[in-house]
Amino acid sequence: MKTISIKTIFLLIVGLTQLTVNSQNKVTFYPASHPSFVYMGRVQQNNETVKFNWPGVNVMTSFSGNELGIKIKGGERNYFNVWVDDRPEQILHAVNDTVWWYPEKLSKGLHQLRIVKRTEGDMGMAEFSGVYVGKKDKLEKPAPLPERKVLFIGNSITCGYGTEGKDKMERFKPATENCEKSYATITARAFNAQYHLVSHSGLGMVRNYGDKNKVSTQLLPMPPRLKYLIDGDSTCHYDLQNYVPDAIVINLGTNDFSTTPFPDEAVFIAAGKKLIKKLKEEFPDAKIVCVTGPMINEPCFSYTKKMVGEIRNDLATENVVFVGIPVNLLNTDNDLGSDYHPSYRGQLKLAQLLIPVLGTMLDWDYSLSEVLEKLKD
Structure with a gap:
């Protein structure tokens, strides 16, 4: 059986750590309290995060660029729909405090983001922390909510x-x-x-x-x-x-x-x-x-x-x-x-x-x- 030396393991850990640091240096984090987020439904503001458990709560914003990471926690039984523009929805299942990266290729323009809690209160509490976008990109207010x-x-x-x-x-x-x-x-x-x-x-x-x-x-x-x-x-x-x-x-x-x-x-x-x-x-x-x-x-x-x-x-x-x-x-x-x-x-x-x-x-x-x-x- 082929063995791996302690030195090799150490170098792998250093490399992964450096990759994480470099990735973080290439993105900007916007917390849930940022004014560019709009919420539809009953939510509880908790410092930099937002908590909610009623079904159908929407989190909305606009972001520029082709990178999107969503920091959210929903537990084992909660599921979320993630909509970007008019693309088909992605289903997000965030058991732990997770950064979920949007898997599809996006253009550099402005995109509309909508996150929907598709499950009801008995499925547990959701905690939304914010999003990551590219270092040179930004958040903007989303399209206004309907009047009705x-x-x-x-x-x-x-x-x-x-x-x-x-x-x-x-x-x-x-x-x-x-x-x-x-x-x-x-x-x-x-x-x-x-x-x-x-x-x-x-x-x-x-x-x-x-x-x-x-x-x-x-x-x-x-x-x-x-x-x-x-x-x-x-x-x-x-x-x-x-x-x-x-x-x-x-x-x-x-x-x-x-x-x-x-x-x-x-x-x-x-x-x-x-x-x-x-x-x-x-x-x-x-x-x-x-x-x-x-x-x-x-x-x-x-x-x-x-x-x-x-x-x-x-x-x-x-x-x-x-x-x-x-x-x-x-x-x-x-x-x-x-x-x-x-x-x-x-x-x-x-x-x-x-x-x-x-x-x-x-x-x-x-x-x-x-x-x-x-x-x-």
Whole structure:
């Protein structure tokens, strides 16, 4: 067996160290606190880094040059989409504090960068530290965010749970969750709108999936989390006025009624009305759509529709509507991903029903190009 001398090992270590130093000398690091970074979603500034765990949080900037390194940490279960210009997305899985170098060849011009947390809060905290670009290159402010704003409050369907699963029998894995293939983000793109996703798998209006009680108390259901800066942390509140939506889409109820015992009708309706009244107090001009389906049927449909009717009377408003998405909208062979959840194709069908309703309510123009093109595949 051929042996390697101590001297050879020492020279290899010195060489690698020198290579690292030389590489660092050729790039400039911009921390997450730099003013050229723009964030869409709920983030917590922590000195030079930014932390977040809600799905769909976007980190955006523009950079010049052909080198890009992203310093980020997401743990074992978080995944990120990295978009540069109109190139196909790269999937980033940063278990430890990692500098990930963009693998494709880039030109020397100005590029738009967007990093998206594709997984939900239960997958763990993300910590973004900043980016490296070439020594002679720089960061600039990215293209401005759209003026239109939509807030989505929901469960696993809104999170994009299992959208990239190969079929309904595949068990969920974090790598198959992609919120950018959720009906929510599809809808936002159709309107060229900003979006915030306040969503968490397994949570309901009053009862969470599999709870032995009619009302969940040990793990709080979805409505109280509306005010959380970090999902799961009730001590750190988000100022709701930091993001004033034009429209709010609520898709809750699936987990309340997926297993027994079902919550009582009066309790479910009271909770829904309380949530909508809170939203109307914060955002009096917002249009609200309450969605039921496609993974649940009765009595969730009837309860939600009745709740919407009562709140319209209570508030004397027509700006709260019900949209029922039937179970048979989805083809069980082609439209389902992991654990019988809607795949990307299934989510496109949800969006196809929701988009025209919001368009009419808001008097907004929209494009169905993504929906129509992808459903052809």
